[in-house]
Amino acid sequence: MGRVSVRSLKEGMVLEAPLRTPEGRVILGAGAALTDKHIRMFKIWGVTDAEVEGFEDESLRAEEALKSEQLARAAALVARWAPPPGEDPFLREVTRIATEEMATRLLKEGNVPAPWVPQRPEKAPPLPEERGAELGAGGMRELVRHQVRLVSFPAVYFKLREIIDSPVSSATHIAEVVGKDPGLTVRLLRLVNSSFYGFPTRIDSIPRAVAIIGTNQLTALALAVSAVKVFKGVPAKFVDMESFWEHSVACGVLARVIAFALRLPHEERFFVAGLLHDIGRLILFHKVPWLLTGAMEQALWQERPLFEVETQILGFHHAALGERLMAEWNIPEPIRALVGAHHSPSEGENPGEAAVVHLADLLTGVLRWGTSGSVHVPEADRGALEVLGLAPEALESVVAQARRQVAEIRRAFLL
Structure with missing residues:
Protein backbone atom coordinates (compact mmCIF):
# COMPACT_ATOMS: atom_id res chain seq x y z
CA MET A 1 0.00 0.00 0.00
CA GLY A 2 1.22 3.50 -0.78
CA ARG A 3 0.00 7.06 -0.73
CA VAL A 4 -0.42 8.72 -4.10
CA SER A 5 -0.90 12.44 -4.74
CA VAL A 6 -4.21 13.37 -6.38
CA ARG A 7 -2.12 14.73 -9.27
CA SER A 8 -0.69 11.25 -9.88
CA LEU A 9 -3.92 9.23 -9.61
CA LYS A 10 -4.87 7.26 -12.73
CA GLU A 11 -8.04 5.60 -13.91
CA GLY A 12 -8.12 1.95 -12.84
CA MET A 13 -6.14 2.35 -9.61
CA VAL A 14 -7.80 0.58 -6.65
CA LEU A 15 -8.21 2.17 -3.23
CA GLU A 16 -6.54 0.29 -0.39
CA ALA A 17 -8.39 2.31 2.28
CA PRO A 18 -11.55 4.43 2.37
CA LEU A 19 -11.08 7.89 0.93
CA ARG A 20 -12.21 10.82 3.06
CA THR A 21 -12.69 14.55 2.54
CA PRO A 22 -10.60 16.96 4.65
CA GLU A 23 -13.66 17.16 6.96
CA GLY A 24 -13.53 13.39 7.51
CA ARG A 25 -16.53 12.28 5.39
CA VAL A 26 -16.03 9.00 3.52
CA ILE A 27 -16.61 9.55 -0.19
CA LEU A 28 -15.34 6.27 -1.64
CA GLY A 29 -14.82 2.89 0.01
CA ALA A 30 -11.81 0.57 0.03
CA GLY A 31 -11.61 -1.66 -3.05
CA ALA A 32 -13.20 0.89 -5.38
CA ALA A 33 -11.60 1.25 -8.81
CA LEU A 34 -10.99 4.89 -9.71
CA THR A 35 -12.49 6.55 -12.75
CA ASP A 36 -11.63 9.88 -14.38
CA LYS A 37 -14.83 11.31 -12.88
CA HIS A 38 -13.73 10.22 -9.39
CA ILE A 39 -10.36 11.92 -9.80
CA ARG A 40 -11.94 15.18 -11.00
CA MET A 41 -14.29 15.16 -8.00
CA PHE A 42 -11.43 14.53 -5.56
CA LYS A 43 -9.88 17.85 -6.59
CA ILE A 44 -13.20 19.66 -6.10
CA TRP A 45 -13.63 18.11 -2.64
CA GLY A 46 -10.13 19.14 -1.58
CA VAL A 47 -8.65 15.62 -1.42
CA THR A 48 -4.85 15.79 -1.66
CA ASP A 49 -3.87 12.10 -1.79
CA ALA A 50 -5.18 8.53 -1.53
CA GLU A 51 -3.97 5.13 -0.36
CA VAL A 52 -3.75 2.93 -3.47
CA GLU A 53 -2.96 -0.79 -3.92
CA GLY A 54 0.50 -1.44 -5.37
CA PHE A 55 1.54 2.19 -5.90
CA GLU A 56 3.48 4.80 -3.94
CA ASP A 57 4.15 8.37 -5.00
CA GLU A 58 7.75 9.28 -4.18
CA SER A 59 6.96 12.96 -4.74
CA LEU A 60 4.78 12.91 -1.62
CA ARG A 61 7.82 12.14 0.52
CA ALA A 62 9.58 15.16 -0.93
CA GLU A 63 6.48 17.30 -0.32
CA GLU A 64 6.28 16.14 3.29
CA ALA A 65 9.96 16.89 3.83
CA LEU A 66 9.44 20.38 2.36
CA LYS A 67 6.39 20.97 4.56
CA SER A 68 8.33 19.85 7.63
CA GLU A 69 11.19 22.19 6.72
CA GLN A 70 8.85 25.14 6.20
CA LEU A 71 6.98 24.42 9.44
CA ALA A 72 10.26 24.59 11.34
CA ARG A 73 11.17 27.82 9.58
CA ALA A 74 7.70 29.25 10.22
CA ALA A 75 7.90 28.36 13.92
CA ALA A 76 11.21 30.21 14.20
CA LEU A 77 9.72 33.26 12.46
CA VAL A 78 6.57 33.39 14.60
CA ALA A 79 8.72 33.13 17.74
CA ARG A 80 10.47 36.36 16.64
CA TRP A 81 7.32 38.45 17.11
CA ALA A 82 4.84 36.40 19.17
CA PRO A 83 4.81 36.21 22.97
CA PRO A 84 6.14 32.87 24.27
CA PRO A 85 3.22 30.47 24.81
CA GLY A 86 4.80 28.47 27.62
CA GLU A 87 2.49 25.67 28.74
CA ASP A 88 -0.70 27.66 28.30
CA PRO A 89 -2.95 25.59 25.99
CA PHE A 90 -4.69 28.71 24.72
CA LEU A 91 -1.51 30.48 23.64
CA ARG A 92 -0.04 27.25 22.29
CA GLU A 93 -3.05 26.97 20.00
CA VAL A 94 -2.64 30.59 18.84
CA THR A 95 1.01 29.87 18.04
CA ARG A 96 0.15 26.62 16.22
CA ILE A 97 -2.41 28.33 13.99
CA ALA A 98 -0.01 31.15 13.17
CA THR A 99 2.84 28.72 12.46
CA GLU A 100 0.76 26.69 10.02
CA GLU A 101 -0.43 29.85 8.27
CA MET A 102 3.16 31.11 7.96
CA ALA A 103 4.33 27.71 6.66
CA THR A 104 1.63 27.81 3.96
CA ARG A 105 2.78 31.30 2.97
CA LEU A 106 6.41 30.16 2.85
CA LEU A 107 5.48 27.24 0.59
CA LYS A 108 3.61 29.56 -1.78
CA GLU A 109 5.81 32.66 -1.74
CA GLY A 110 9.14 31.57 -0.30
CA ASN A 111 9.28 34.33 2.31
CA VAL A 112 7.33 36.78 4.42
CA PRO A 113 7.48 40.59 4.12
CA ALA A 114 10.60 42.02 5.78
CA PRO A 115 8.66 44.50 8.00
CA TRP A 116 7.01 41.56 9.75
CA VAL A 117 10.26 40.37 11.30
CA PRO A 118 11.79 42.42 14.14
CA GLN A 119 15.25 43.72 13.26
CA ARG A 120 17.06 44.93 16.37
CA PRO A 121 19.31 47.95 15.68
CA GLU A 122 23.05 47.46 16.05
CA LYS A 123 23.23 50.18 18.69
CA ALA A 124 20.77 51.86 21.02
CA PRO A 125 18.84 54.67 19.32
CA PRO A 126 18.61 57.99 21.19
CA LEU A 127 15.49 58.73 23.16
CA PRO A 128 13.35 61.51 21.65
CA GLU A 129 14.61 64.92 22.77
CA GLU A 130 11.15 66.00 23.90
CA ARG A 131 10.24 63.49 26.58
Whole structure:
Protein backbone atom coordinates (compact mmCIF):
# COMPACT_ATOMS: atom_id res chain seq x y z
CA MET A 1 0.00 0.00 0.00
CA GLY A 2 1.22 3.50 -0.78
CA ARG A 3 0.00 7.06 -0.73
CA VAL A 4 -0.42 8.72 -4.10
CA SER A 5 -0.90 12.44 -4.74
CA VAL A 6 -4.21 13.37 -6.38
CA ARG A 7 -2.12 14.73 -9.27
CA SER A 8 -0.69 11.25 -9.88
CA LEU A 9 -3.92 9.23 -9.61
CA LYS A 10 -4.87 7.26 -12.73
CA GLU A 11 -8.04 5.60 -13.91
CA GLY A 12 -8.12 1.95 -12.84
CA MET A 13 -6.14 2.35 -9.61
CA VAL A 14 -7.80 0.58 -6.65
CA LEU A 15 -8.21 2.17 -3.23
CA GLU A 16 -6.54 0.29 -0.39
CA ALA A 17 -8.39 2.31 2.28
CA PRO A 18 -11.55 4.43 2.37
CA LEU A 19 -11.08 7.89 0.93
CA ARG A 20 -12.21 10.82 3.06
CA THR A 21 -12.69 14.55 2.54
CA PRO A 22 -10.60 16.96 4.65
CA GLU A 23 -13.66 17.16 6.96
CA GLY A 24 -13.53 13.39 7.51
CA ARG A 25 -16.53 12.28 5.39
CA VAL A 26 -16.03 9.00 3.52
CA ILE A 27 -16.61 9.55 -0.19
CA LEU A 28 -15.34 6.27 -1.64
CA GLY A 29 -14.82 2.89 0.01
CA ALA A 30 -11.81 0.57 0.03
CA GLY A 31 -11.61 -1.66 -3.05
CA ALA A 32 -13.20 0.89 -5.38
CA ALA A 33 -11.60 1.25 -8.81
CA LEU A 34 -10.99 4.89 -9.71
CA THR A 35 -12.49 6.55 -12.75
CA ASP A 36 -11.63 9.88 -14.38
CA LYS A 37 -14.83 11.31 -12.88
CA HIS A 38 -13.73 10.22 -9.39
CA ILE A 39 -10.36 11.92 -9.80
CA ARG A 40 -11.94 15.18 -11.00
CA MET A 41 -14.29 15.16 -8.00
CA PHE A 42 -11.43 14.53 -5.56
CA LYS A 43 -9.88 17.85 -6.59
CA ILE A 44 -13.20 19.66 -6.10
CA TRP A 45 -13.63 18.11 -2.64
CA GLY A 46 -10.13 19.14 -1.58
CA VAL A 47 -8.65 15.62 -1.42
CA THR A 48 -4.85 15.79 -1.66
CA ASP A 49 -3.87 12.10 -1.79
CA ALA A 50 -5.18 8.53 -1.53
CA GLU A 51 -3.97 5.13 -0.36
CA VAL A 52 -3.75 2.93 -3.47
CA GLU A 53 -2.96 -0.79 -3.92
CA GLY A 54 0.50 -1.44 -5.37
CA PHE A 55 1.54 2.19 -5.90
CA GLU A 56 3.48 4.80 -3.94
CA ASP A 57 4.15 8.37 -5.00
CA GLU A 58 7.75 9.28 -4.18
CA SER A 59 6.96 12.96 -4.74
CA LEU A 60 4.78 12.91 -1.62
CA ARG A 61 7.82 12.14 0.52
CA ALA A 62 9.58 15.16 -0.93
CA GLU A 63 6.48 17.30 -0.32
CA GLU A 64 6.28 16.14 3.29
CA ALA A 65 9.96 16.89 3.83
CA LEU A 66 9.44 20.38 2.36
CA LYS A 67 6.39 20.97 4.56
CA SER A 68 8.33 19.85 7.63
CA GLU A 69 11.19 22.19 6.72
CA GLN A 70 8.85 25.14 6.20
CA LEU A 71 6.98 24.42 9.44
CA ALA A 72 10.26 24.59 11.34
CA ARG A 73 11.17 27.82 9.58
CA ALA A 74 7.70 29.25 10.22
CA ALA A 75 7.90 28.36 13.92
CA ALA A 76 11.21 30.21 14.20
CA LEU A 77 9.72 33.26 12.46
CA VAL A 78 6.57 33.39 14.60
CA ALA A 79 8.72 33.13 17.74
CA ARG A 80 10.47 36.36 16.64
CA TRP A 81 7.32 38.45 17.11
CA ALA A 82 4.84 36.40 19.17
CA PRO A 83 4.81 36.21 22.97
CA PRO A 84 6.14 32.87 24.27
CA PRO A 85 3.22 30.47 24.81
CA GLY A 86 4.80 28.47 27.62
CA GLU A 87 2.49 25.67 28.74
CA ASP A 88 -0.70 27.66 28.30
CA PRO A 89 -2.95 25.59 25.99
CA PHE A 90 -4.69 28.71 24.72
CA LEU A 91 -1.51 30.48 23.64
CA ARG A 92 -0.04 27.25 22.29
CA GLU A 93 -3.05 26.97 20.00
CA VAL A 94 -2.64 30.59 18.84
CA THR A 95 1.01 29.87 18.04
CA ARG A 96 0.15 26.62 16.22
CA ILE A 97 -2.41 28.33 13.99
CA ALA A 98 -0.01 31.15 13.17
CA THR A 99 2.84 28.72 12.46
CA GLU A 100 0.76 26.69 10.02
CA GLU A 101 -0.43 29.85 8.27
CA MET A 102 3.16 31.11 7.96
CA ALA A 103 4.33 27.71 6.66
CA THR A 104 1.63 27.81 3.96
CA ARG A 105 2.78 31.30 2.97
CA LEU A 106 6.41 30.16 2.85
CA LEU A 107 5.48 27.24 0.59
CA LYS A 108 3.61 29.56 -1.78
CA GLU A 109 5.81 32.66 -1.74
CA GLY A 110 9.14 31.57 -0.30
CA ASN A 111 9.28 34.33 2.31
CA VAL A 112 7.33 36.78 4.42
CA PRO A 113 7.48 40.59 4.12
CA ALA A 114 10.60 42.02 5.78
CA PRO A 115 8.66 44.50 8.00
CA TRP A 116 7.01 41.56 9.75
CA VAL A 117 10.26 40.37 11.30
CA PRO A 118 11.79 42.42 14.14
CA GLN A 119 15.25 43.72 13.26
CA ARG A 120 17.06 44.93 16.37
CA PRO A 121 19.31 47.95 15.68
CA GLU A 122 23.05 47.46 16.05
CA LYS A 123 23.23 50.18 18.69
CA ALA A 124 20.77 51.86 21.02
CA PRO A 125 18.84 54.67 19.32
CA PRO A 126 18.61 57.99 21.19
CA LEU A 127 15.49 58.73 23.16
CA PRO A 128 13.35 61.51 21.65
CA GLU A 129 14.61 64.92 22.77
CA GLU A 130 11.15 66.00 23.90
CA ARG A 131 10.24 63.49 26.58
CA GLY A 132 6.49 62.97 26.50
CA ALA A 133 6.52 61.68 30.08
CA GLU A 134 6.82 65.31 31.15
CA LEU A 135 3.45 66.03 29.49
CA GLY A 136 1.49 63.59 31.68
CA ALA A 137 -2.29 63.56 31.55
CA GLY A 138 -2.34 67.20 30.49
CA GLY A 139 -0.39 66.33 27.36
CA MET A 140 -2.90 63.64 26.45
CA ARG A 141 -5.76 66.08 27.01
CA GLU A 142 -4.14 68.71 24.79
CA LEU A 143 -3.46 66.17 22.03
CA VAL A 144 -7.11 65.13 22.03
CA ARG A 145 -8.47 68.67 22.17
CA HIS A 146 -6.25 69.75 19.30
CA GLN A 147 -7.32 66.71 17.31
CA VAL A 148 -10.98 67.55 17.87
CA ARG A 149 -10.38 71.12 16.70
CA LEU A 150 -8.35 69.94 13.72
CA VAL A 151 -10.94 67.56 12.34
CA SER A 152 -14.54 67.58 13.51
CA PHE A 153 -16.12 64.17 13.49
CA PRO A 154 -18.46 63.87 10.46
CA ALA A 155 -22.00 64.90 11.33
CA VAL A 156 -23.61 61.91 9.60
CA TYR A 157 -22.86 59.66 12.56
CA PHE A 158 -24.55 61.90 15.11
CA LYS A 159 -27.48 62.62 12.77
CA LEU A 160 -28.02 58.89 12.33
CA ARG A 161 -28.00 58.34 16.07
CA GLU A 162 -30.47 61.18 16.57
CA ILE A 163 -32.91 59.74 14.01
CA ILE A 164 -32.48 56.13 15.11
CA ASP A 165 -33.14 57.09 18.74
CA SER A 166 -36.33 58.89 17.72
CA PRO A 167 -39.51 56.85 18.34
CA VAL A 168 -41.02 58.08 15.04
CA SER A 169 -38.07 57.30 12.77
CA SER A 170 -38.34 54.84 9.88
CA ALA A 171 -36.04 53.13 7.41
CA THR A 172 -36.95 55.87 4.92
CA HIS A 173 -35.79 58.64 7.29
CA ILE A 174 -32.56 56.79 7.95
CA ALA A 175 -32.02 56.17 4.23
CA GLU A 176 -32.35 59.92 3.58
CA VAL A 177 -29.45 60.63 5.94
CA VAL A 178 -27.32 57.85 4.48
CA GLY A 179 -28.04 59.03 0.95
CA LYS A 180 -26.47 62.43 1.71
CA ASP A 181 -23.09 60.79 2.35
CA PRO A 182 -21.84 59.14 -0.88
CA GLY A 183 -19.01 57.32 0.86
CA LEU A 184 -21.32 55.80 3.44
CA THR A 185 -23.84 54.88 0.74
CA VAL A 186 -21.26 53.00 -1.32
CA ARG A 187 -19.88 51.17 1.71
CA LEU A 188 -23.36 50.25 2.94
CA LEU A 189 -24.28 48.72 -0.42
CA ARG A 190 -20.94 46.90 -0.64
CA LEU A 191 -21.38 45.45 2.82
CA VAL A 192 -24.98 44.33 2.33
CA ASN A 193 -24.04 42.70 -1.00
CA SER A 194 -21.07 40.87 0.51
CA SER A 195 -20.94 37.16 1.29
CA PHE A 196 -21.47 38.03 4.96
CA TYR A 197 -25.18 38.48 4.20
CA GLY A 198 -25.30 36.10 1.25
CA PHE A 199 -28.35 37.42 -0.63
CA PRO A 200 -28.89 35.72 -4.01
CA THR A 201 -29.81 38.97 -5.78
CA ARG A 202 -28.09 42.35 -5.65
CA ILE A 203 -29.46 44.98 -3.24
CA ASP A 204 -29.50 48.45 -4.84
CA SER A 205 -32.10 50.22 -2.67
CA ILE A 206 -30.78 52.18 0.32
CA PRO A 207 -34.01 51.74 2.39
CA ARG A 208 -33.88 47.99 1.77
CA ALA A 209 -30.19 47.88 2.65
CA VAL A 210 -30.93 49.79 5.87
CA ALA A 211 -33.70 47.33 6.74
CA ILE A 212 -31.39 44.37 6.09
CA ILE A 213 -28.33 45.59 7.93
CA GLY A 214 -30.19 46.92 10.97
CA THR A 215 -29.83 50.21 12.79
CA ASN A 216 -27.13 49.12 15.24
CA GLN A 217 -24.94 47.77 12.48
CA LEU A 218 -25.59 50.88 10.40
CA THR A 219 -24.44 53.29 13.12
CA ALA A 220 -21.38 51.09 13.63
CA LEU A 221 -20.66 51.33 9.91
CA ALA A 222 -21.10 55.11 9.95
CA LEU A 223 -18.76 55.46 12.91
CA ALA A 224 -16.09 53.32 11.27
CA VAL A 225 -16.33 55.08 7.90
CA SER A 226 -16.11 58.46 9.63
CA ALA A 227 -12.94 57.43 11.47
CA VAL A 228 -11.32 56.33 8.22
CA LYS A 229 -12.07 59.76 6.74
CA VAL A 230 -10.78 61.67 9.76
CA PHE A 231 -7.32 60.10 9.68
CA LYS A 232 -6.88 59.70 5.95
CA GLY A 233 -4.04 62.23 5.83
CA VAL A 234 -1.49 60.55 8.13
CA PRO A 235 1.84 60.70 6.22
CA ALA A 236 2.94 57.40 4.63
CA LYS A 237 6.52 57.89 5.84
CA PHE A 238 5.32 57.28 9.40
CA VAL A 239 2.84 54.44 8.88
CA ASP A 240 1.52 52.32 6.00
CA MET A 241 -2.16 53.25 6.27
CA GLU A 242 -3.25 50.34 4.07
CA SER A 243 -1.58 47.93 6.48
CA PHE A 244 -2.91 49.89 9.48
CA TRP A 245 -6.52 49.58 8.33
CA GLU A 246 -6.00 45.96 7.32
CA HIS A 247 -4.93 45.28 10.92
CA SER A 248 -7.87 47.32 12.24
CA VAL A 249 -10.49 45.65 10.04
CA ALA A 250 -9.10 42.19 10.87
CA CYS A 251 -9.23 42.96 14.59
CA GLY A 252 -12.81 44.18 14.25
CA VAL A 253 -13.92 41.11 12.30
CA LEU A 254 -12.19 38.74 14.74
CA ALA A 255 -13.76 40.54 17.70
CA ARG A 256 -17.21 40.19 16.17
CA VAL A 257 -16.68 36.50 15.35
CA ILE A 258 -15.48 35.82 18.91
CA ALA A 259 -18.41 37.74 20.40
CA PHE A 260 -20.83 35.79 18.21
CA ALA A 261 -19.23 32.47 19.22
CA LEU A 262 -19.72 33.44 22.88
CA ARG A 263 -23.30 34.58 22.23
CA LEU A 264 -22.54 38.06 23.55
CA PRO A 265 -25.24 40.64 22.79
CA HIS A 266 -24.72 43.52 20.36
CA GLU A 267 -21.70 42.03 18.63
CA GLU A 268 -21.47 45.07 16.34
CA ARG A 269 -19.96 47.11 19.21
CA PHE A 270 -17.11 44.61 19.38
CA PHE A 271 -16.57 45.08 15.65
CA VAL A 272 -16.40 48.86 16.04
CA ALA A 273 -14.14 48.64 19.10
CA GLY A 274 -11.83 46.28 17.25
CA LEU A 275 -11.81 48.53 14.21
CA LEU A 276 -10.97 51.62 16.29
CA HIS A 277 -8.79 50.02 18.98
CA ASP A 278 -5.60 51.72 17.73
CA ILE A 279 -7.12 55.09 16.83
CA GLY A 280 -5.04 56.72 19.58
CA ARG A 281 -1.90 55.70 17.73
CA LEU A 282 -3.14 57.60 14.69
CA ILE A 283 -3.33 60.76 16.81
CA LEU A 284 0.30 60.21 17.79
CA PHE A 285 1.34 59.64 14.18
CA HIS A 286 -0.58 62.77 13.21
CA LYS A 287 0.48 65.19 15.98
CA VAL A 288 3.79 63.96 17.49
CA PRO A 289 5.31 61.67 14.84
CA TRP A 290 8.86 62.31 16.11
CA LEU A 291 7.89 60.90 19.51
CA LEU A 292 6.11 57.87 18.13
CA THR A 293 8.81 57.00 15.61
CA GLY A 294 11.32 57.34 18.46
CA ALA A 295 9.16 54.96 20.50
CA MET A 296 9.09 52.50 17.58
CA GLU A 297 12.90 52.54 17.38
CA GLN A 298 13.14 52.01 21.13
CA ALA A 299 10.62 49.13 20.96
CA LEU A 300 12.85 47.35 18.42
CA TRP A 301 15.97 47.98 20.51
CA GLN A 302 14.35 46.92 23.78
CA GLU A 303 12.45 44.07 22.06
CA ARG A 304 9.23 45.16 23.72
CA PRO A 305 5.67 45.85 22.52
CA LEU A 306 5.20 49.42 21.31
CA PHE A 307 2.46 50.32 23.79
CA GLU A 308 4.85 49.68 26.70
CA VAL A 309 7.46 52.00 25.21
CA GLU A 310 4.78 54.62 24.50
CA THR A 311 4.09 54.69 28.23
CA GLN A 312 7.81 54.94 28.97
CA ILE A 313 8.25 57.94 26.65
CA LEU A 314 4.86 59.65 26.77
CA GLY A 315 3.54 58.77 30.19
CA PHE A 316 0.46 57.16 28.58
CA HIS A 317 -0.23 54.80 25.67
CA HIS A 318 -2.42 54.87 22.60
CA ALA A 319 -5.32 52.88 24.12
CA ALA A 320 -5.90 55.49 26.84
CA LEU A 321 -5.51 58.27 24.28
CA GLY A 322 -8.03 56.62 21.96
CA GLU A 323 -10.54 56.22 24.77
CA ARG A 324 -10.21 59.91 25.65
CA LEU A 325 -10.68 60.97 22.02
CA MET A 326 -13.81 58.84 21.72
CA ALA A 327 -15.18 60.47 24.87
CA GLU A 328 -14.65 63.88 23.23
CA TRP A 329 -16.51 62.60 20.20
CA ASN A 330 -19.34 61.38 22.44
CA ILE A 331 -18.96 57.79 21.30
CA PRO A 332 -21.01 55.37 23.48
CA GLU A 333 -19.23 54.39 26.69
CA PRO A 334 -19.29 50.59 26.10
CA ILE A 335 -17.25 51.02 22.90
CA ARG A 336 -14.87 53.49 24.57
CA ALA A 337 -14.26 51.07 27.44
CA LEU A 338 -13.41 48.21 25.07
CA VAL A 339 -10.88 50.42 23.25
CA GLY A 340 -9.29 51.74 26.44
CA ALA A 341 -8.85 48.28 27.99
CA HIS A 342 -7.69 46.29 24.98
CA HIS A 343 -4.13 45.91 26.34
CA SER A 344 -5.15 45.35 29.97
CA PRO A 345 -8.65 43.86 30.08
CA SER A 346 -8.22 42.53 33.63
CA GLU A 347 -7.97 46.13 34.85
CA GLY A 348 -11.26 47.16 33.23
CA GLU A 349 -14.74 47.09 34.71
CA ASN A 350 -15.79 44.21 32.46
CA PRO A 351 -12.73 42.03 31.82
CA GLY A 352 -14.71 39.33 30.00
CA GLU A 353 -15.93 41.71 27.29
CA ALA A 354 -12.65 43.63 27.10
CA ALA A 355 -10.88 40.30 26.58
CA VAL A 356 -12.75 39.89 23.27
CA VAL A 357 -10.92 42.82 21.66
CA HIS A 358 -7.71 41.87 23.52
CA LEU A 359 -7.81 38.38 22.01
CA ALA A 360 -8.72 39.72 18.56
CA ASP A 361 -5.73 42.08 18.70
CA LEU A 362 -3.46 39.24 19.86
CA LEU A 363 -4.57 36.97 17.00
CA THR A 364 -4.28 39.75 14.42
CA GLY A 365 -0.76 40.54 15.57
CA VAL A 366 0.52 36.96 15.72
CA LEU A 367 -1.08 36.11 12.35
CA ARG A 368 0.39 39.29 10.86
CA TRP A 369 -2.90 40.48 9.38
CA GLY A 370 -1.66 44.03 8.84
CA THR A 371 0.15 46.13 11.42
CA SER A 372 -0.39 49.36 13.35
CA GLY A 373 3.30 49.92 14.05
CA SER A 374 4.02 47.43 16.83
CA VAL A 375 6.36 44.68 15.66
CA HIS A 376 6.48 42.69 18.92
CA VAL A 377 3.06 41.33 19.91
CA PRO A 378 2.16 42.12 23.54
CA GLU A 379 1.80 39.38 26.15
CA ALA A 380 -1.65 37.91 26.63
CA ASP A 381 -3.69 38.82 29.69
CA ARG A 382 -4.19 35.21 30.75
CA GLY A 383 -6.56 36.05 33.57
CA ALA A 384 -8.88 37.90 31.21
CA LEU A 385 -8.75 35.07 28.68
CA GLU A 386 -9.83 32.65 31.39
CA VAL A 387 -12.77 34.92 32.22
CA LEU A 388 -13.60 35.05 28.50
CA GLY A 389 -14.50 31.36 28.55
CA LEU A 390 -13.57 30.50 24.96
CA ALA A 391 -12.14 26.99 24.51
CA PRO A 392 -8.73 26.82 22.80
CA GLU A 393 -10.23 24.30 20.35
CA ALA A 394 -12.59 27.01 19.07
CA LEU A 395 -9.79 29.28 17.88
CA GLU A 396 -9.20 27.50 14.57
CA SER A 397 -12.85 27.92 13.61
CA VAL A 398 -12.80 31.58 14.72
CA VAL A 399 -9.76 32.31 12.56
CA ALA A 400 -11.22 30.42 9.58
CA GLN A 401 -14.48 32.38 9.75
CA ALA A 402 -12.67 35.70 10.09
CA ARG A 403 -10.28 34.93 7.23
CA ARG A 404 -13.22 34.53 4.84
CA GLN A 405 -14.71 37.87 5.91
CA VAL A 406 -11.71 40.16 6.34
CA ALA A 407 -10.89 40.80 2.70
CA GLU A 408 -14.50 41.55 1.77
CA ILE A 409 -15.24 43.70 4.82
CA ARG A 410 -12.00 45.58 4.18
CA ARG A 411 -13.15 46.35 0.64
CA ALA A 412 -16.48 47.59 2.03
CA PHE A 413 -14.73 50.14 4.24
CA LEU A 414 -11.66 51.12 2.27
CA LEU A 415 -12.54 52.07 -1.30
